[in-house]
Amino acid sequence: MKMSQLFGRTLRDQPAEADLISHILLLQSGMIHQVSTGVYSYLPLAWKSLKKIEAIIREEMDSVGGQEVKLGILQTRDIWKQSGRDEIYGPDMLRLKDRRDRELALPPTNEELITETVKSFVQSYNDLPFVLYQIQTKFRDEPRPRGGLIRVREFDMMDAYSFDIDDDGLDINYQEIIKAYSKAFERCGIKTVIVDADSGAIGGKDSKEFILLAESGEDTIILCPKCDYAANDEKADFQIPNNNPESANPLKTIATPNQTTIEEISDFLNISPQKTIKTIAYMSDTEIVLVSIRGDLEINEVKLKNFLKATELVLATDEDLQKANLIKGYLSPIHKEIKTIVDKSIFQDTNYCAGANKFGFHYLNAILGRDIIPTAQIDIALAKDGFRCIKCPGTLKSKRGIEIGHGFKLGTTYSTSMNANFLNQDGQPTPIMMGCYGIGIGRILAGSIEQHADEKGIVFPKNIAPYQAIIVSLNTDKEEIQKISLEIYDHLNANGIETIIDDRNTSAGVKFNDADLLGIPVRIVVSSRNISKNSVEIKTRISTDGELIPLESVLQKSNQLLNDYF
């Protein structure tokens, strides 16, 4: 490709409307263009990169026996009602009506449609197992699209589905696909960690996420540097070290006027937040629930929601509190009528300060088991730095990242609700055992930029770079330079190195800046000065200094640099 003919224009200045580095650089390099809120077009360079990502994913999915399909987009809303997810997705799903007023949905994912499809073809255990996958556009009406390709309303996703006769089969496919993911991400040149995850709205029982590590990511993951334990913060298990054991003092009430937050109460009474109890009231569907946790910790609402089996879990409103005779700012874990969930961070051998459910008063020396009698004591703290690993004596670290892939063991959730059965070896109708898997294609591109970019621009890994080499042709006014530049360009392209040439009639400064901005792995500079020595200058995007090499060794040297490149 000649840059003089390339569609897309680089901007000298960074666009003001973006804050994530991938968003800034994708706009600045002219790779993407916004269509509507959270919807982007991919221009030639971005699309070349995305096609390479797609090809890598296809190869890895094929290598574990995946069969590629392409599902229809316009689905009847009926199948979403059948599975119950029409309601669960709520306003996140885009819906429309056709000219005959039939209700259609634009899919955020395809468990319903694939189950419906497979059902028509699977009769007996003989037809199983198999894995289907597709790369297709998905839609999700995000309330707050942001970050360019990171949180969008329309995105290309590889979604895969496994179909087995039993748990053992599912385990095998699940492991194989997770392995295929790992290989694909490695080939894409991005660093990811696999973490345990909650399975959320999609249902099912076991779930892994692939997280691309990046400070800008909106997911928090918890890692143990000592063992291999890793989970996202919503799912993470851990141990919470307790305070030093104390003997129980008698419960007493103390006036704490206007002291309603943990910070205020700690200061006011001069005790550590670790010796206070924070109590929060939630509406779990229609029931009010009190949830207590150590003052310095946060509640993991995902775990709480799962434990309560709630469809909707929201904070109780002032009105909810009033109805239940609960005193705002002074909520107490000591309560006889209302369901009280206590986190495992509360121990029996500590004298805690807790709300007294009386305006302007707290308890001192509240003791678990004596004063606090919870309905249930479970693990509902949000993991954070410094907790102890559940698997080893290591100390957990938290990191930020971007979810770029996931796998769910769905089990028979969808096959049961949609009647997708096979006849087992005894001739009995049995629901198909399913797994589902997804990779965000655009997020790999954006995530890769988040992970590798430097102050000069994008740094593409070689396998997903739109081009492997860029020829910066200076002194284009001289015919000889033009000729030699094009010869190198043809030579590299003919020998399998996809090359772009900057043949524009513009300054050397602009050309060097754009070569850095576009992040092409190998840069070759052709200039009058170099050519007078029968040489060109070559360097990689991440090396500081160029090397002068003889013209005839350009191909060999380019191959060598690419070989050693990430």
Add this chain to the structure above:
Amino acid sequence: MKMSQLFGRTLRDQPAEADLISHILLLQSGMIHQVSTGVYSYLPLAWKSLKKIEAIIREEMDSVGGQEVKLGILQTRDIWKQSGRDEIYGPDMLRLKDRRDRELALPPTNEELITETVKSFVQSYNDLPFVLYQIQTKFRDEPRPRGGLIRVREFDMMDAYSFDIDDDGLDINYQEIIKAYSKAFERCGIKTVIVDADSGAIGGKDSKEFILLAESGEDTIILCPKCDYAANDEKADFQIPNNNPESANPLKTIATPNQTTIEEISDFLNISPQKTIKTIAYMSDTEIVLVSIRGDLEINEVKLKNFLKATELVLATDEDLQKANLIKGYLSPIHKEIKTIVDKSIFQDTNYCAGANKFGFHYLNAILGRDIIPTAQIDIALAKDGFRCIKCPGTLKSKRGIEIGHGFKLGTTYSTSMNANFLNQDGQPTPIMMGCYGIGIGRILAGSIEQHADEKGIVFPKNIAPYQAIIVSLNTDKEEIQKISLEIYDHLNANGIETIIDDRNTSAGVKFNDADLLGIPVRIVVSSRNISKNSVEIKTRISTDGELIPLESVLQKSNQLLNDYF
């Protein structure tokens, strides 16, 4: 691929819900699955074939300098309002609202969005010309989806757009892309003709269609077997031979009670329909218009609408006729107040019978120029078999076909309405000269089946067949046969012949029928009898008899057969 593991099941019987052969065979072979009305999923074999079609189109578009992009799907309805096509598409366009009640559209095509996109990047003549294309899903709420992949509501289409500084540039790109299409279709193994076409709702001034010839097609094209003239029937030019010249007789009125159709009046008066005039009243937006044509011909409403520059053209209702004092069944071309359009099939030297605009009466000897004084005489007859070619003395033939590609010289229609200008060499803002081009990917697959299928099933051209060779492994209960079959399978795949093996535990009859149904070019039969002679049987899908060849020459013979295959 092993058929024992392939997802998708062939049906023994043809599905009752389909009537087009491609629809029947795609369903029967388990290649497609209906999602909702006019929306299909592509299962593994169909999707493999479609990916090959896509790859061929990409290569040919790249070879003429096309740059691939991928546009967003969810577009704001605003840009459609800006171009005026929100109204023109009417209920054919699918629309929706997002969670903030913003109006979105699902694109049937992308002139608006591409113009809007290009506008942000093009500044001066230096940035032109270029060609952008994409392969992307389109949506069209067809009132009557039918024929499987032929008339659908959701379809994958390659849409391309050219951008030039002037007409000459547009001509070059237009010709280049038309050439790229021809090559692509040839490589896909389908026969097409290029015809002149009307440019319809898309706007613009010059237009070509690629028609795949097939009896089942819903388009009619007009061809001259003597010269290269070809057009679709809406656009076709031609000469209409006149009756023998007559001298003018005096106009008279004759009672024709209850004789209101051409057939009735011809029988009643015993004159040829060629000597009658058919007059029809239309509402051209809000104006009533009389249109007269020779009795045996039909009106081409597309040409008429274009001539009248009407946004909407419909037959006048009884109420419309009454308001204009027109007498139903006796409409007359002899009229002073109302706009009267007369077709060129009406000549001055014929005494015509025509309506008298008086209940129960016709005129005899109506003479053009003397009695009939048209507002305009233009060419508005629908072409048909037997007309004379406009370019040579040949006689036109009509054929049926399926439109699989088109090209439009848009001119500056969209760049003007959407303010997409560039600065020309004099620094003047000038609207960009545009062309647009489309290929229906799914229609190539279906059309290829329409064109080549026989009574046994699909006949795939080699370049778009999901696999080039199929190994029919009989006697799979014998370990030796299984082993040798798999060795051939591995050998062919390793040497670049994509091969599928029927290793299912089922009867020879089923395997032979399925091999025919799936239409794979080369079939290799491995059986105990053949293997005892150290041989296999090989044949192509279109040859009647197989040939027994030594095991060691399978690869060479397969390559040779494929080389000679279409």
